[in-house]
Amino acid sequence: MTNYRTTILLAIIFAGLGVYLYTIEVPTIEQETIEQLEVQRLLPFDYRDVTEFHLTTRTESIRLTRDDRRRWSIVEPVQAKGDSREVENILRALEIGKISRVLQEQEQDLSQYGLDSPNATIQLTAGDQSETLHLGGVAPLTSTLYGQRQSDKQILLTTLSVSDFRRKTLFTFRYKDVMFFDRNQVERIQLQTGSQEIALHRIASIHGLTGNWRFSTPFEGPADKTSVGLLLMTLEDLSAVDFIDAQTEKEALLKQFPEPMLTATLHTGQRSHLVAFFQPSNNAKNAYAVTSADQPIYQISPAVLQGLPKRAFDLQDKRLFGMEMAEIGLLTVTTPSKTYTVVQQHGEWFLDGAPDQPINQQEIKLFVSRVVDLPAEFSVSFEEEGLQDYELSTPAITIVGIDTKGRQRGNLALGKSEGGLVYAMGSGLPGVYQARSIILTQFPSL
Incomplete structure (x- = not known):
């Protein structure tokens, strides 16, 4: 009988310990872990809630804002479409970044940490919350960055990698695609190269558009679908290596241009997409693309011009016999x-x-x-x-x-x-x- 009482007593004790651990000790540990992680965080809010991003370096001040569709736009120093991937990359780095150690509770000698003249200052706004982070020099043993938050003035050793913030310029955050279309949706192509006008249309079937093309100008006949596909791929992937924004610079540059090497108009449904390619006669190392008067002049790689068609023959189905x-x-x-x-x-x-x-x-x-x-x-x-x-x-x-x-x-x-x-x-x-x-x-x- 005594053995049974001992067993029952032990069971009650263990049950009580279980209840204590489940209801008190474990939640307390979890809460302490959460609080510790919160202390280690650099940002007081989720990076996905950020709607304004302002980066100041020693040479530039760049401000971007985000709309309801999570598209980023540059508003200073120019107004232009932003590269959302680049902004999100930095925001994710800040989200992942942690505080390794607090070096000074209050700001004292900032120069030893490179924070007297920060390499970069990042101001973030998320709703009614905001934070400013100064990034200074590189820690000698860890290759991570010293930082200081504006909210508490503490000098911090962070886990931020210098590679995530090095050489970020206005060009970094600009959207570099010259044209915005889906090559699979193009129905007609009009080209003007020199004095020759070329027109092609995509062949349709009962199932929709096919990958086959035909000429309607300067003659009627089949086109080489591989060559046409490469042209569309080149135009869709066309990327700027620099931008000319100022109206005075654009006008001066346009005066240097001869006739366009190629003008292409792509028709997708109810929309048209135009681009003209130029190369100044006095500078074969530079090439440019122009889409419209209200857009910048895009500087592009001269190698792009080598792959553009110069006559209808370049896009023709070059098989001579005429039968399958x-x-x-x-x-x-x-x-x-x-x-x-x-x-x-x-x-x-x-x-x-x-x-x-x-x-x-x-x-x-x-x-x-x-x-x-x-x-x-x-x-x-x-x-x-x-x-x-x-x-x-x-x-x-x-x-x-x-x-x-x-x-x-x-x-x-x-x-x-x-x-x-x-x-x-x-x-x-x-x-x-x-x-x-x-x-x-x-x-x-x-």
Whole structure:
């Protein structure tokens, strides 16, 4: 009986201890931990509540404000769109940053901490709360920053990394994208390069816009979707390396510009996006983009200009033949030594007039694919004139494609060879071009 009483008594004691720990000791420890963490925090509020950010360095004073959609705008020293990522990066660093140690309860000798003339002062406003933080020199052993809060004047050793605050300038906080559009939503493109006007439109299907493009000016025909895609990607990713804001500077710079190298207008739904590219004739190291009179002139990398189209040929589908392989019913090949026709049936090829004669299917398919995909390398003339100079008036080699409905849709004529290239004409492109002459060595042995 005594053993039972002892067991019951011990159970009551343990239960009482459990209640004490759960209701008193653990909450007290948790509260002390929270209070300790709060003491270690640099900011008295959540960084996500900050609506005004003011950075003062030894050379600049930059102030930004945030709207209800969490978009940051620069309001001093210029009015411009802000780079929200850069502002948020600094605010997160301040949120994560802690106080390692309080070095002085009250300000005394600030010079030994670099706080007599701070490297940076950050003023933050969040609703009706605000805080100012001065950042001084770098601690010798930790590579973290000394700081001082305006609210309590204490000299602090922080965990803030110097790399998060080094070399932050007005340019850092400016939004650097030149154009604001989604390349997948572009329906039409208008280009003016030199004296040539180019217009393209995206081909639509029952499921919406496709990745294929066609020319409507200066001719009608297919465009190379890869080249058009690269152009749109270049424009969408166009980034400024500097800004010219002052109206007097803009006017002076515009006077130095010749005619634009390229003017591009992109149409997305009901909106249009325009950009013109310039390079001063007296300075090939600088390049500029202009979007509108009320926006800055953007200085850009000169390398961007090298990738811009200079004529319609740069965006054309450069395949000369004019048919896809699957569309061909008959292919007639004429060379100086013979003429023959091959027929395609269910993906297999047969010699016309001798269907039982064996044909190396791999060889003929490779040859047809090379004919179909043969690209023009250089444009010689958009007009089919003076063909005798290129030996194309009566070409020695012709390849003609007939589709399954009996229509002649594909054609390739090869003329004179020189310098590893052969003069060529085809149904796919109007005019005279040069293609790689290796095609002349790839005819099948039929």
